[in-house]
Amino acid sequence: MTEWKKVRLGDLCKNVYSGGTPKKSITEYYDGSIFWLNTKEINFNRIYETEKTISEKGLANSSAKYIPENTVVVAMYGTTAGKVAIAKNEMTTNQACCNLIIDETKADYNFVYYSIAHNYKKLSSLANGGAQQNLNAGIIKDFEISLPPLSIQKEIASILIPLDDKIENNKKINHHLAA
Template sequence: MSRIDDLIQELSPGGVAFKTLGDVGTFIRGNGLQKSDLTDEGFPAIHYGQVHTHYGTWATETISFTSPDFAAKLRKAEPGDLVIATTSEDDQAVGKAVAWLGEAATAVSGDAFIYQHSLDPKYVSYFFQCEQFQGQKMRSITGTKVRRISGDSLAKIKIPVPPVEVQREIVRVLDSFSTLEAELKTELKTELKARRQQYVHYRHLLLTFPDDVPRAALGEVSTKVSSGGTPSSGRAEYYDGGIPWLRTQEVNYNRITTTGMTITEQGLKNSSAKWIPEHCVIVAMYGATAAKVAINEIPLTTNQACCNLQVDPAKAEYRYVFHWVANEYERLKALGEGSQSNLNAQKVKNYPIPVPSLERQREIVSILDNLDSLVNDLSQGLPAELSARRTQYEYYRDKLLTFREAAV
């Protein structure tokens, strides 16, 4: 930051001028471009929704195109302009901007503004992310479910306008922060992938048994096998009660300590859902998570697409059964039917499992639980580390974009 301080002292010793976005540029609304108009090739095009989902601070290429004939009718951002999404259901996302730095113009949809200005484009785009902009913007957002901001409101927002040399130095520093953040994210994800591969490798080794180890069906090592039920939809009195209700999409090799939905006593009576005790092995039978497995750490109820195994502790360790079913995912899923490989309770109940001594099962569980913890600790640490870096980045970005205002 000393380089920036030196530049300000040299080029703007009396402080930095603050101007409105309308003073240094013009807002032009995009037009006409719908998602259905987007193609894989043709004239470059940016739809406002893509500003939220695909683009960062700046872009040199579009991910979508439209036909040249149709593009001729559309308003376009020239290189150096900003493309600003003006609507969102999230106040924080209203006014998200991307600096267009491509070699030629790009067509822009409605619900977006093209901002033509006289500043460094990346500098302005970084400003649109900072707390100064967010604080001013919030006062002008309108709408109920869909939130929006007008061009007139954006034009009144004040932006510090240091000399262009300072703008470019700020951009250089913030670009380097962004690069470091991306490198860290890649490094941590690579480490997580390696640990997961290691875990799967050792799990397979530990769960490969000689022929003399007894086999049984999952139903034979369980005291009870059941599935749940779903209360009638559209009945408010059946939902948002105090009874945890698990859906298949929540089953993902995890320990269930809470559920995304709850039902009421009336909902429980209306459906075939039943309470199951903690430490059941729950196998998803339908949909995208079919054949995936979880363990409930709390008593709960489930929908009908969950097969719930209450493991007999005299025959098997429930964590051993969990690890076995997780290891058998591909083979168990192959027994499913239809486009989503849906299972049924009978197939799960009849699926074979080796049953070594309880002592050996506990040894296997201890090793796999430790390996699982290593993976999960990093998995939980990854977003925490990235969040910490993001917070640090945002702090320095806001600091870099804070100036003493020059006297008028």
């Protein structure tokens, strides 16, 4: 049996950062061509496009920054805190998203996603604050998951990915039928 070890999420990443929100009162910052993710879209899913977009000016005049394809995104604020998604295209995020750019020499991003999803209750229980329970990047980076060797991670992910493909396909069919 291969040995699994406890590893901090931050130790599996090339980079960890949150995004930003362009000033809402400046309309030219929005409705551009850049996908802009907010946490209400994060729900244990793969995200190909976003409900809202920002413009190049919005990107340049805010703390929003691009995240690469296959970034693992963890919601940090409120009712979505601890929920996770995978960005399947390059996009930007708001500041309530913790973006984990996984080092592919250390971990498989799909395996990390599934591990966080599996441990959602444990991670979300770490949220703290007053009226709104929040996580922060430090809590997320310090969160530990059990990690097998990379080859086993890929093998496990290869079993789970087709199940998510089927779920996505069924959702598309249901959406099409409801339209």
